[in-house]
Structure formats: structure tokens, C-alpha cells
Amino acid sequence: MQPLPLTEPVMLIMMSLAGQPRHGYSILKDVEQMSAGRVLLSTGTLYGALRRLLNDGWIERFEEDESPRGRQAYRLTAGGRRNLQTEVNRMKHLTRLASLRVAGKET
Amino acid sequence: MFSLYQCLLWLYPSSHRREYGEEMTAVFSAACAETKKKGALTRSLFWFREIRGLVAGALEQHVRSLLGSHSWVLLPTRRFMMHSEFRFPKATAILMTIILAGIVLAIEKAQAISASLPHSNPPVGPIQPWHLTFLPPVLLMFAFTYAAGLIGWAILFALKRSGVHRLSEMQGPAGR
Numbered sequence: 001m002q003p004l005p006l007t008e009p010v011m012l013i014m015m016s017l018a019g020q021p022r023h024g025y026s027i028l029k030d031v032e033q034m035s036a037g038r039v040l041l042s043t044g045t046l047y048g049a050l051r052r053l054l055n056d057g058w059i060e061r062f063e064e065d066e067s068p069r070g071r072q073a074y075r076l077t078a079g080g081r082r083n084l085q086t087e088v089n090r091m092k093h094l095t096r097l098a099s100l101r102v103a104g105k106e107t
Numbered sequence: 108m109f110s111l112y113q114c115l116l117w118l119y120p121s122s123h124r125r126e127y128g129e130e131m132t133a134v135f136s137a138a139c140a141e142t143k144k145k146g147a148l149t150r151s152l153f154w155f156r157e158i159r160g161l162v163a164g165a166l167e168q169h170v171r172s173l174l175g176s177h178s179w180v181l182l183p184t185r186r187f188m189m190h191s192e193f194r195f196p197k198a199t200a201i202l203m204t205i206i207l208a209g210i211v212l213a214i215e216k217a218q219a220i221s222a223s224l225p226h227s228n229p230p231v232g233p234i235q236p237w238h239l240t241f242l243p244p245v246l247l248m249f250a251f252t253y254a255a256g257l258i259g260w261a262i263l264f265a266l267k268r269s270g271v272h273r274l275s276e277m278q279g280p281a282g283r
Contacts, residue, residue: 042160
């Protein structure tokens with residue numbers, strides 16, 4: 001089971017798949033773009049994370065129809081989307097609280 | 108260098124290689140083609156990242172296949188879940204990558220030297236034991252690797268015997 005809170009690479013992979021199904025290289029580039037070049041995944045890290053997410057049922061693998069060589073792509077499952085939403089809510093709460101504390105409005 | 112990547116894929120368990128090997132190679136190939144347009148530093152960093160990712164990924168997959176659902180005991184997926192004595196310093200991964208890169212470079216260099224030498228070698232006399240200068244370092248390396256493996260196995264065995272992996276399954280008294 002993916003422990004919560006998610007690590008940043010796993011969070012970014014989930015975010016990448018939340019928009020649309022993607023294949024491996026597309027995830028790699030999207031993560032790089034979303035993090036403004038700060039998070040650069042290696043293929044070993046990417047496929048380790050994808051395997052964990054597949055085993056936990058957060059994502060699913062399917063064969064792309066339009067791909068000439070039957071390329072595999074990944075998409076979020078309903079459970080995965082729910083878990084991502086939970087994590088986003090947790091982070092929202094945390095950032096809101098942090099902003100208030102930093103501004104000194106709440107003690 | 109592409110063949111080096113495929114060699115490193117053999118570090119993974121066969122199940123992972125069968126399922127993802129081809130896909131990983133295709134993604135690596137696309138990423139590699141893109142870095143070719145960039146500078147030497149970017150390419151070096153890309154290679155360093157890939158080798159480190161493959162070695163760490165292979166280690167993770169082996170631990171997962173060995174310990175199954177209890178792999179969290181050894182895998183630092185969430186550092187706060189681990190006791191401090193189980194943490195590996197970050198330098199270990201870097202050191203292992205440097206050693207691996209050194210071995211690969213040495214092999215490539217040896218192959219280049221071997222290819223450049225003429226095939227008609229002068230006759231060599233009987234080899235005496237004192238000519239085998241490479242033997243002590245090889246034996247030392249073998250002994251070191253064996254000891255490291257033995258220590259690793261002992262740690263895994265001790266963890267399994269101590270039942271530390273069952274701690275997560277323990278529940279508090281009823282009513283709490």
C-alpha cells in the first residue's frame with residue numbers, strides 16, 4: 001500500500017495521470033515540466049513507482065489503440081483518483097494553516 | 108552505452124524484466140535521443156541519474172520480492188517509518204554508482220587495449236605463481252563481496268527472527 005503522505009515523485013506521477021492517460025516517456029516529460037525541471041525521474045525510479053501503484057490498484061495499464069507497436073499506457077483508477085483527492089485536500093489544509101501561521105493570524 | 112543499460116537491466120528480478128524491460132528500454136532510448144542534442148554535462152548527469160535509478164530500483168525490487176508486504180522494514184519509501192539504525196547514508200548510493208562506473212570503464216578500457224594489441228603475441232614462458240599479480244586483489248575483492256553478502260543475509264535473517272516485521276500487524280487492546 002502506498003503510504004500517505006505521498007512522496008513528491010509519486011505525487012507528480014499521479015498528477016500527470018490525473019489529466020489524461022499517458023505512456024512512460026510522456027509521464028517522464030510531464031513530471032519534468034510540472035516541477036519546472038526540478039524533479040527529473042530516471043526510468044528505474046519511474047517504473048519502480050508505476051509497479052507499486054499498479055500493485056496497489058491506484059493505476060491501471062492498457063495497450064494504446066493508436067500506437068503502432070502496442071505501446072503500454074497508464075491511467076488512474078477510480079480508487080487512485082479518490083486517494084489523490086484525499087492527498088490534495090490534506091495538502092490544501094496544510095498550506096492554508098501554514099499561510100495563516102506564517103502571517104501570524106492564528107496561534 | 109545503450110548496451111550498458113541493457114546489461115544493467117539484468118540486475119532486476121526476472122519477473123520485473125519480463126514485464127517492464129522492453130518498455131523501460133524504449134523510454135530510455137527516447138530520453139537518451141533527446142539528451143544527445145544537449146551538452147556533455149547534461150548527458151553525464153542523465154547517465155548518472157539513470158545508473159543510480161537502475162541500481163536503486165533493482166535493489167528495491169529484490170527486497171520487495173524477498174520480503175513481500177514486509178519490505179517497508181528495509182525500503183526507505185518513507186524515512187520516518189524507519190529506525191535510525193536502518194538508514195543508509197545517501198553517500199552509499201553515490202559510492203556504489205562510482206564503483207560501478209569505474210568497473211564499467213575499466214572493462215571498456217581493457218577491451219580497447221585488447222583490440223589494439225597485435226594478435227601475434229611473443230611466446231610466453233611458463234607462468235609462475237609470482238607472476239599472478241592480479242590474484243591477491245581479486246581474492247580480496249571476492250572475500251569483501253562475500254563478507255558483505257553474508258552481513259546482508261545475517262541482517263535479514265536477524266530481522267525475520269526478531270519478528271520486527273509483525274509490529275505493524277499488532278493491534279492495541281480492545282476498546283481503545
